[in-house]
Amino acid sequence: MTQDKNEGETYSETVIVTIRSKDLEQIDDVAQKLQAAGLVIDNVLKTLGQVTGRAAPDSMASLREVDHVESVSPQRSMGVPPPDSEIQ
Amino acid sequence: MFNPDEPLSMSTTSEPIPGRYVVVFDQTTPAGPLRSMGVLQDEAPRMLEEEGYSTQLYFPRLGIAIVDSESAQVAEFKERCASRRMPLNVVPERVYRIQAGDSTEAVPSEPPFSDSDNLTWGLQAVQAVESGYTGAGIRVAVLDTGFDAAHPDFTGRDVTTKSFIAGEDANDGHGHGTHCIGSACGPRGVDGQRGYGVAPGASIYSGKVLSNAGSGTDAGILAGIDWALENDCQIISMSLGADVKEVHPPYVAAGRRALELGTLIIAAAGNNARRSQGNPGFVGAPANSPYIMSVAALDEQLQVAEFSARTLPGRGGQVDISGPGVRVYSSWPGSQRYHTISGTSMATPHVAGVAALLSEATGYRGRELWAELVQEAQRLEQLSVDVGAGLTLSPLPAES
Known part of the structure; x- marks a missing residue:
């Protein structure tokens, strides 16, 4: 486990958009609206109900306002220590 | 052959009561809750009555009855119910007392553990x-x-x-x-x-x-x-x-x-x-x-x-x-x-x-x-x- 670090680019950062669980069937519609609101989509996770992509920091608020969106979170990094470390 | 008088394998400070058995209709495996409810409310007490057992101490929500019986008869009853897809567990009813002193219940293995030749x-x-x-x-x-x-x-x-x-x-x-x-x-x-x-x-x-x-x-x-x-x-x-x-x-x-x-x-x-x-x-x-x-x-x-x-x-x-x-x-x-x-x-x-x-x-x-x-x-x-x-x-x- 390592300290969290964000590796966002300066002009955009990777975000995780979570769709409300009861509105999962509309995920394709929601993805289109997110795109219109400034999200460059990398992946639509249909089972999980999440859309990952990149957006400029000043478009976060408009992403949050899209219908059926539960949350918009900047991406975090996670990890494990190097292979030769005793505690992993 | 099933022997209803065989003691449970866990340690306990209780003693069996001769001629009294706890009959548990086991509905954990098949068919879902609706069938289970029907079985426990209707079929189970009917089976008990056909056997000549009293249903006075039958608890339909639990599917548990306490019956007076010879051990041979209760064993036959268990077989009969099993053949009608109503599996039973039967154990002697026991008298329970407050445990005195140390529990002797064995824990199968104890720390400190160490890797053996065969197992971590x-x-x-x-x-x-x-x-x-x-x-x-x-x-x-x-x-x-x-x-x-x-x-x-x-x-x-x-x-x-x-x-x-x-x-x-x-x-x-x-x-x-x-x-x-x-x-x-x-x-x-x-x-x-x-x-x-x-x-x-x-x-x-x-x-x-x-x-x-x-x-x-x-x-x-x-x-x-x-x-x-x-x-x-x-x-x-x-x-x-x-x-x-x-x-x-x-x-x-x-x-x-x-x-x-x-x-x-x-x-x-x-x-x-x-x-x-x-x-x-x-x-x-x-x-x-x-x-x-x-x-x-x-x-x-x-x-x-x-x-x-x-x-x-x-x-x-x-x-x-x-x-x-x-x-x-x-x-x-x-x-x-x-x-x-x-x-x-x-x-x-x-x-x-x-x-x-x-x-x-x-x-x-x-x-x-x-x-x-x-x-x-x-x-x-x-x-x-x-x-x-x-x-x-x-x-x-x-x-x-």
Whole structure:
């Protein structure tokens, strides 16, 4: 486990958009609206109900306002220590 | 031949009452709750009456009757009911007294544990071999640094791999993933080596969400979770995290969605404690999400490990359960083949392996599987903020 670090680019950062669980069937519609609101989509996770992509920091608020969106979170990094470390 | 007078195999301070039996209509296996209700309310009392037993002490919601009977008759009754697809358990009714003095109930194995020629200490502690279950028919996803699928100990195993790291295939160029998969799903016996895997019958789904350098991002990890859900994995083991106290919303949603679909996500509590220096640490993300089970590490004495993180105040931040996580021997990629390391990362796949055995034994998934893991854990005389429900334990063998 390592300290969290964000590796966002300066002009955009990777975000995780979570769709409300009861509105999962509309995920394709929601993805289109997110795109219109400034999200460059990398992946639509249909089972999980999440859309990952990149957006400029000043478009976060408009992403949050899209219908059926539960949350918009900047991406975090996670990890494990190097292979030769005793505690992993 | 069934003998209803045979004593129960657990120790007790009670004595059987001659000629009185407790009859339990066992509706745990077949057909669903509606049939069970009908059976217990109508069929069961009718069977008792036909046998000449009183139904005065029949409890339909429990499906339990107390009857006066000769032992031979009650044994015949059991056979008759079994032949009509109404399995019974029959035990003598007992008189109970307050226990005096020490309980003599035997715990099958005791700390301190140590690796034997045949088994790691972790496998002994969770009583994997004794359970008889292997995780057959259960799909376990391990989201980590990938897997050395060419490892000789996994020849012939049902293995599915996928990489979510751009520019890297699903192979494990780190070691962490192969080690975790070994503890969860590796063999219990290897020629000339210790067995180290809790659930050797489980199907392995290795999602590479951490790079060969050991790092990954939400986008890859969530894509890995989505993949495991698509593949209907009962269990997702995630020995990864960030040492941050804030609950990270995407994992709250992911954990909840997974439970809705019958999948339990199990994650490492974190290694940020330095207990000997007075720093108990805290459960990091994603283990601090409310719908993700968080695992602490125990040493061979079943004491919380020096590095194992303590419960973070707030919803979801608790340590839920513990597993063996100090000096853990397991598989490693390439010619090295084996490695011994420590961490809540190593404790987590032990719990995931036990979850596979429990799921096979009970059919439980999702929230029920979570409850079963907690229910079956061995309580420890330590703070619950450090060890949660205690040491994860494998299910007892099926009755023959």
